[in-house]
Amino acid sequence: MTDYDLPPDYEHIYSGKVRDLFRTPDDRLLFVASDRISAYDWVLPSLIPDKGKVLTQLSLWWFHQLEDIAPSHVTTAAPPPSVRDRAMVCERLDMFPVECVVRGYLAGSGLADYRATQKICGLGLPPGLKDGSRLPKPIFTPATKAEIGEHDVNITFDEVVTSIGQEEAQQLRRISLAIYERAEAIARNRGLILADTKFEIGLGQRGKHHGEYVLADEVLTPDSSRYWPADTWEPGHAQPSFDKQFVRDWLTSEESGWDKDSGDPPPPLPDRIVEQTRAKYVEAYERLTGERFS
Numbered sequence: 001m002t003d004y005d006l007p008p009d010y011e012h013i014y015s016g017k018v019r020d021l022f023r024t025p026d027d028r029l030l031f032v033a034s035d036r037i038s039a040y041d042w043v044l045p046s047l048i049p050d051k052g053k054v055l056t057q058l059s060l061w062w063f064h065q066l067e068d069i070a071p072s073h074v075t076t077a078a079p080p081p082s083v084r085d086r087a088m089v090c091e092r093l094d095m096f097p098v099e100c101v102v103r104g105y106l107a108g109s110g111l112a113d114y115r116a117t118q119k120i121c122g123l124g125l126p127p128g129l130k131d132g133s134r135l136p137k138p139i140f141t142p143a144t145k146a147e148i149g150e151h152d153v154n155i156t157f158d159e160v161v162t163s164i165g166q167e168e169a170q171q172l173r174r175i176s177l178a179i180y181e182r183a184e185a186i187a188r189n190r191g192l193i194l195a196d197t198k199f200e201i202g203l204g205q206r207g208k209h210h211g212e213y214v215l216a217d218e219v220l221t222p223d224s225s226r227y228w229p230a231d232t233w234e235p236g237h238a239q240p241s242f243d244k245q246f247v248r249d250w251l252t253s254e255e256s257g258w259d260k261d262s263g264d265p266p267p268p269l270p271d272r273i274v275e276q277t278r279a280k281y282v283e284a285y286e287r288l289t290g291e292r293f294s
């Protein structure tokens with residue numbers, strides 16, 4: 001799973017469903033995006049060729065678009081050759097224990113919370129919103145990581161304040177909303193709706209960014225964000241996922257033979273679904289950046 005043929009002095013620290021973190025010999029972090037793909041809370045037994053490269057290159061492009069809002073954790077050091085295009089050498093930050101989520105549209109856990117309470121993270125919303133509705137304005141909807149394997153838990157802004165302090169909570173909200181606003185406008189001009197997105201932010205520990213709020217992880221990739229095709233957006237039902245819809249449709253089709261509620265692991269994807277899905281990640285990269293993926 002984390003076999004990237006790295007030099008022996010790179011120490012594996014942690015793996016998420018689709019990304020892996022290593023310590024470099026000089027005590028920085030190597031962030032590696034795999035070709036793994038998740039759906040229905042499973043990591044599928046199929047890889048999507050170039051997915052890690054596409055998402056890493058997209059993330060680097062976004063970090064550049066956001067440089068005037070917040071610095072990123074990415075350093076100029078080159079990753080080892082075996083992971084060159086899918087990895088970033090990053091500075092080690094003191095991470096805030098908060099998932100900084102911004103929503104401009106109603107979906108996912110935000111939709112579930114709205115239906116239950118007409119609120120998200122304690123923020124009241126107007127009545128009558130539907131699945132996929134645009135919100136009156138983007139909202140900061142923080143979450144905490146639950147136990148491993150569990151879903152993030154939405155929390156109120158006051159709970160963030162209690163956890164990390166008033167000044168710090170306000171900074172995370174300010175930075176997150178500013179980034180969403182910038183990114184949503186760029187995506188909209190490229191025919192994509194950025195429905196929601198999640199950031200991880202930390203404080204610089206040394207050097208140029210000492211004491212500064214620094215953007216970490218990967219940013220504004222289809223794995224950390226919900227992108228929808230703008231031309232078919234229609235509130236009132238679940239919007240098709242820009243990147244994973246072929247996967248979801250096949251996994252829930254008769255052909256797959258899989259029941260997502262069975263507890264059984266999902267089967268491998270047919271080659272055509274793998275290829276269609278790869279093409280969607282490449283399309284996301286090319287539409288957003290305006291550059292050919294290579």
Ligand code: PZK
Pocket residue numbers: 014015016017019020021029031032073090091092093094095200202216217218
């Ligand atoms: C850090 N994660 C999440 C990332 C995973 C899990 N620059 C940083 N400094 C300190 N900690 C982190 C980062 C970053 N990025 C990020 N956990 C810790 C994560 C990658 C793979 F499995």
